[in-house]
Structures are given as C-alpha cells and as structure tokens.
Amino acid sequence: MVTSLSKPELSRGIKSPTKETLLTPRFYTTDFDGIAEMSISADRAEIEAIVAELKADYNRHHFIRDEEFKQCWDNLPNDKKVAFIDFLERSCTSEFSGFLLFKELSRRLQKKNPLLAEAFSYMARDEARHAGFLNKAMADFNLSLDLGFLTKNRTYTFFPPNWIIYSVYLSEKIGYWRYILMFRHLEKHPEYQFYPLFRYFESWCQDENRHGDFFKALLRSQPQMWNNWRARLWSRFFLLTVFVTHTLTVLERANFYKAVGIDARQYNLEVIEKTNETAARAFPTILNTKHPDFFRRLEACSDSNFKLKLREIQNSNTDKPKIIQWVENLPLMVSIIWHMLCLFLMKPIDAEEIRDTVY
Numbered sequence: 001m002v003t004s005l006s007k008p009e010l011s012r013g014i015k016s017p018t019k020e021t022l023l024t025p026r027f028y029t030t031d032f033d034g035i036a037e038m039s040i041s042a043d044r045a046e047i048e049a050i051v052a053e054l055k056a057d058y059n060r061h062h063f064i065r066d067e068e069f070k071q072c073w074d075n076l077p078n079d080k081k082v083a084f085i086d087f088l089e090r091s092c093t094s095e096f097s098g099f100l101l102f103k104e105l106s107r108r109l110q111k112k113n114p115l116l117a118e119a120f121s122y123m124a125r126d127e128a129r130h131a132g133f134l135n136k137a138m139a140d141f142n143l144s145l146d147l148g149f150l151t152k153n154r155t156y157t158f159f160p161p162n163w164i165i166y167s168v169y170l171s172e173k174i175g176y177w178r179y180i181l182m183f184r185h186l187e188k189h190p191e192y193q194f195y196p197l198f199r200y201f202e203s204w205c206q207d208e209n210r211h212g213d214f215f216k217a218l219l220r221s222q223p224q225m226w227n228n229w230r231a232r233l234w235s236r237f238f239l240l241t242v243f244v245t246h247t248l249t250v251l252e253r254a255n256f257y258k259a260v261g262i263d264a265r266q267y268n269l270e271v272i273e274k275t276n277e278t279a280a281r282a283f284p285t286i287l288n289t290k291h292p293d294f295f296r297r298l299e300a301c302s303d304s305n306f307k308l309k310l311r312e313i314q315n316s317n318t319d320k321p322k323i324i325q326w327v328e329n330l331p332l333m334v335s336i337i338w339h340m341l342c343l344f345l346m347k348p349i350d351a352e353e354i355r356d357t358v359y
Contacts, residue, residue: 025090025093025094025097026097026155026157027097027100027101027150027154027155027156027157028097028101028156028157028158028159028164029101029104029156029157029158029159030101030105030158030159030160030161030163030164031160031161032104032105032108032109033108033112034160034161035105035109035113035116035161035164036108036109036112036113036116037112037113038113038116038161038218038221038222039221040113040115040116040218040221041221042220042221042222042223043217043218043220043221044115044221046217046220047115047116047119047214047217047218047221048115050119050210050213050214050217051115051118051119051122051214053210054119054122054123054126054210054214055118055122057122057125058203058206059126059129059203059204059206059207062200062203062204063129063130063132063133063200065133065136066196068196069137069140069196073140073141073195076141076194076195079255079259080194080259081141082255083253083255083256083259084141084194084195084256084259085138085141085143086253086256087253087256088134088137088138089138089145090249091130091134092131092134092135092138092145093145093150094171094175095127095128095130095131095134096127096128096131096145096147096150097154098123098124098127098168098171099124099127099128099131100151101164101168102120102121102123102124102127103120103121103124103128105117105120106118106120106121106124116218119214123211123214126207126211130204130207131147133197133200134197135147137195137197162222162224162225162234163234163238165215165218165219165222165225166219166225166234166235166238166283167238167242168211168215169212169215169216169219169279169282170238170239170242170275170279171242172208172209172211172212172215173208173209173212173275173278173279174242174246174271174272174275175205175208175212176205176206176208176209176212176278177205177270177271177274177275177278178205178271179201179202179204179205179208180201180202180205181267181270181271181274182198182201182260182262182267183198183201183202183205185260185261185262186198186201186260186261189261191261192259192260192261193260194259194260198260212278215282216281216282219282219283220282226282226283226284227284231283231284232284232285232348235279235283235284235285235286235351236285236287236344236348237344239276239279239283239286239287240287240340240343240344242275243272243275243276243287243298244298244301244340244343246268246271246272247268247272247298247299247301247302248301248302248305250264250267250268250271251264251265251268251299251302251306252302252305252306252309265299268298269295272289272295272298273289276289279351280349280351280354281351283351284350284351284352285348285349285350285351286348286349286351287343287346287348287349288346288347288348288349291346293342293346294343294346297339297340297342297343298339298343300335300339301335301336301339301340304332304333304335304336304339305332305336307332308329308332308333311325311328311329311332
C-alpha cells in the first residue's frame with residue numbers, strides 16, 4: 001500500500017530541521033587514521049584514473065542558475081510545494097552530510113595518504129556544490145536550511161572504515177539511479193517538470209556515479225572487504241538496510257512522486273533492482289530481488305512503518321504513558337524486524353560468479 005503522511009502549511013524564513021529519525025539523512029564520522037593507513041596498491045591504477053576524472057571537474061559550469069529560475073513560484077499548488085520542499089530538504093541535508101565527511105577525510109588524510117585526500121577533496125567540492133544548489137532552490141520558496149546550525153547540532157554517527165565504504169558506495173550508486181530514472185521519466189513527460197531543477201539531474205547523477213566508482217575501487221583494493229564470508233554477510237546487510245530505508249522513504253513520500261507523474265512503488269522497484277545489479281561489480285554477494293517475496297516483504301515493512309507514524313501523530317495529542325505506547329507499537333516493530341530477517345536469510349546471488357559472465 002503506497003501511502004503518504006500529510007504535511008503542514010509552509011512558513012517563510014529559515015526552515016527548522018526535520019526531526020531526526022531512522023529515515024532522515026545522517027551525519028557520519030569514522031576512524032580517520034584507519035582509512036589513512038589503508039594500502040590501496042591492489043587497485044591503485046584505477047583509483048588514480050578516477051581521481052583524474054574527479055579533478056577534471058566536468059560539471060564545473062553545470063550548476064549555474066539560468067533565467068528560468070527567476071520567477072515567482074508562489075502559484076505552485078500547496079500540496080505539490082510541500083512535497084517538493086520535503087524532497088529538497090532531504091536531498092540538501094544528504095549532500096551536505098557527504099560534504100562534511102569528505103572534507104574532514106581530505107583534511108585528516110593530507111599528510112598520510114595524499115592520493116585519497118585529493119579524491120575526498122574533489123568529492124567534497126561536488127557535494128558542497130549540490131547542497132548549495134538545492135538550498136538556493138529552497139530559497140525560491142522563501143525558505144532555506146541553516147547549514148551552519150546543522151553542522152554544530154546534528155547527531156554524528158560513528159561508522160568504522162569498512163562500514164563507511166560499503167554504505168557510501170551504495171548511497172552514491174542508489175543516488176545515481178534515483179536521479180537518472182527521474183530525469184529519463186521527465187524527459188519523456190515534460191508536462192510534469194514543474195521546476196527547472198529537474199533538468200540538472202542528468203549531469204548531477206554523473207557526479208554520484210563517479211563518487212560511487214571511487215568507492216568501488218577503494219573497496220576492491222581491500223581484499224578483506226570482498227573475499228571472505230564476513231564480507232559476504234556485510235554486503236547483504238548493507239544492501240538490505242539501504243533498500244529497506246529507500247522503500248520506507250519513497251512510499252512514505254508518494255505525494256512527491258505523484259506530483260512528477262511517477263508511481264512510487266514502480267520507481268522504488270526499478271531503483272532497487274538497478275542498484276542491486278550495479279553492486280555486483282563491487283560486492284561479493286547481492287540480493288535476489290527477483291524472489292517472489294522480496295518486494296512484498298519490503299512493502300510490508302513500509303506498511304508497518306506508516307502505521308507507526310500514524311500512531312505517533314495520534315499519541316502526540318494524548319497523555320498515554322510512554323510504556324503503553326511502546327507496548328502498543330511493539331507488534332509493528334517486530335513485524336518490520338521479522339520481514340527484514342526473512343529478507344536477509346533469502347538465498348543471495350554470488351556476484352563473483354556472475355561478474356565474469358555479465359560484466
């Protein structure tokens with residue numbers, strides 16, 4: 001069931017950051033010394049080639065606002081405006097989170113691993129450019145994010161280096177597919193292209209793709225991240241968590257996708273299948289998205305999550321004790337965990353075997 005929670009009317013000025021939940025874009029920190037000490041000799045040639053591409057900065061003249069932006073957007077229907085602002089905020093926060101992580105990696109690795117430091121500096125440049133462009137889009141609707149406030153007040157989650165590499169690789173690749181599939185759809189259906197930002201998605205996603213290629217090369221330079229049973233389990237785990245999060249996020253925000261003429265369920269399916277196929281180039285194992293229960297269980301997680309959201313809204317207006325609320329929510333939380341466990345235990349696909357025949 002594709003559902004969407006209602007949003008309040010928009011107010012003007014600095015937008016209050018969305019309440020942090022499991023679905024909001026997170027800010028990360030890591031063991032910087034651990035990454036600095038990584039030996040990349042096993043894949044150094046490919047990493048050097050990707051760094052050269054990043055240095056070329058093919059999109060340096062792309063993110064320039066043209067005349068089409070210079071108009072009044074107050075006439076956009078409120079429901080469409082609210083859904084779009086939510087999309088802009090999540091995207092801006094995600095890009096800014098990447099900028100902070102890459103900037104700090106570049107700074108910390110400068111002396112110990114200059115090649116990686118250079119790569120992270122270029123990726124920080126790209127993420128900052130994206131975040132700034134998105135924040136300017138929010139300003140067209142008389143809103144903006146206080147990125148300085150986010151830097152100081154957001155909760156930072158620690159991930160060890162291997163988790164950072166797995167998760168950022170997937171984040172960049174799923175970002176590529178999200179942007180390119182939406183761009184292709186709007187190219188075919190320009191009647192849904194209600195704001196000029198969408199025209200920038202083709203080149204935008206190429207930045208995401210290059211970032212993903214860098215992390216793929218970094219991952220493959222670390223044999224312990226792909227050639228043992230632990231790596232196979234971690235690959236399945238990160239694919240699953242990214243796909244569950246994507247499903248919950250997309251189906252919860254079905255109003256936005258409806259506004260651009262996209263069926264949220266079909267879009268979610270296509271993005272996940274394409275990302276899973278792409279991950280076979282880096283990971284030792286991928287998930288079997290063709291299993292008849294795969295998307296059924298993902299959507300069951302989404303349905304339970306939506307019910308939890310509704311109860312949270314209902315309980316905000318009651319004096320019901322927290323422990324009672326937790327007990328009432330427990331079956332829904334157990335349902336999500338159960339479906340995720342079943343998904344994790346589905347027989348995976350050996351990417352090392354199909355890589356030689358497909359790629």
